[in-house]
Amino acid sequence: MKMVKYLIGALIGVTALAVFGCAKGSTKGSTKEEFKYKAQDEADGITVTKTVYEDDKLVIYSNFNEKSKQTKVNVICEDKDYKEIGEIKDCLVAGATITVNISSPKDVHGVKIMGNHGDAYYIRKLQSENYVEIYRILILDLGYEFFGDTENYYTDEEKADMKDKEEEEKKSFNEGYEKFKGLWVSKNGNSTMEIVKDDKDNVKLILRTLDSDTNEWVENTEYVKQFDNFGDENEYDINCSEGDYYYSVSVKFENENEFSVGDILYTRN
Numbered sequence: 001m002k003m004v005k006y007l008i009g010a011l012i013g014v015t016a017l018a019v020f021g022c023a024k025g026s027t028k029g030s031t032k033e034e035f036k037y038k039a040q041d042e043a044d045g046i047t048v049t050k051t052v053y054e055d056d057k058l059v060i061y062s063n064f065n066e067k068s069k070q071t072k073v074n075v076i077c078e079d080k081d082y083k084e085i086g087e088i089k090d091c092l093v094a095g096a097t098i099t100v101n102i103s104s105p106k107d108v109h110g111v112k113i114m115g116n117h118g119d120a121y122y123i124r125k126l127q128s129e130n131y132v133e134i135y136r137i138l139i140l141d142l143g144y145e146f147f148g149d150t151e152n153y154y155t156d157e158e159k160a161d162m163k164d165k166e167e168e169e170k171k172s173f174n175e176g177y178e179k180f181k182g183l184w185v186s187k188n189g190n191s192t193m194e195i196v197k198d199d200k201d202n203v204k205l206i207l208r209t210l211d212s213d214t215n216e217w218v219e220n221t222e223y224v225k226q227f228d229n230f231g232d233e234n235e236y237d238i239n240c241s242e243g244d245y246y247y248s249v250s251v252k253f254e255n256e257n258e259f260s261v262g263d264i265l266y267t268r269n
Helices: 002-020 064-068 156-180
Strands: 022-027 030-036 048-053 057-062 072-078 084-094 097-101 110-114 120-124 132-139 143-148 182-186 191-197 203-210 217-228 235-242 245-255 258-261 264-268
Touching: 057 064, 064 084, 072 097, 156 191, 156 217, 156 235, 191 264
Parallel strands: none
Antiparallel strands: 022 030, 030 048, 048 057, 057 097, 072 084, 072 110, 084 097, 110 120, 120 132, 132 143, 182 191, 182 264, 191 203, 203 217, 217 235, 235 245, 245 258, 258 264
């Protein structure tokens, strides 16, 4: 009868582990806790199959190595509130595993796995059966772009902060537009700069230069991404992009009706 009770108890224990998706065990005084994840659409991110928590490290099983071909990687750890605990440098990448040596691995609920080529993989909810991921890609001349499940990745607080930042950037952009809008003519008469809005409310920078060989005007149009003044109301970078092409024009205001680009002075027309 005791044997029957023992077998029933063991069966219940195994069933509980299967239901909750994590397993605990001990080896020579050490403890392990394992979280397995449901299959997800990785797109251009990485697929994480499980995370194993041990006394002094956590081991992440993923296809990161297939994508990166790195033997070591820096990992930024986050706590349960997704505040950064710290960066663990040179974590070993071997086969399907990334080993993160940290004194309190159970405190880690999120990681940022930093690739060597501007790519990075941000993963949260590690201690659950459904992790959530966004990933960063460096696009030449455009900077970093983020993709993935942004709706579920960010906290409500982070979303509110992002909304505030977006509103501040929009305000800054509109202020910059009001300062620059219109036609500006160089003092030597060989070039003009014009800031205008098109029918879709996009702000354009139209550059016209007089070709000294043909004596004809050459026109180039760029879309303005941002007016950056870095806290100085007299100095701006007009950041422009079109498709995957990006560049900026550095401007210094002499007064509200004059600015210089390098040694060329422009006057409001």
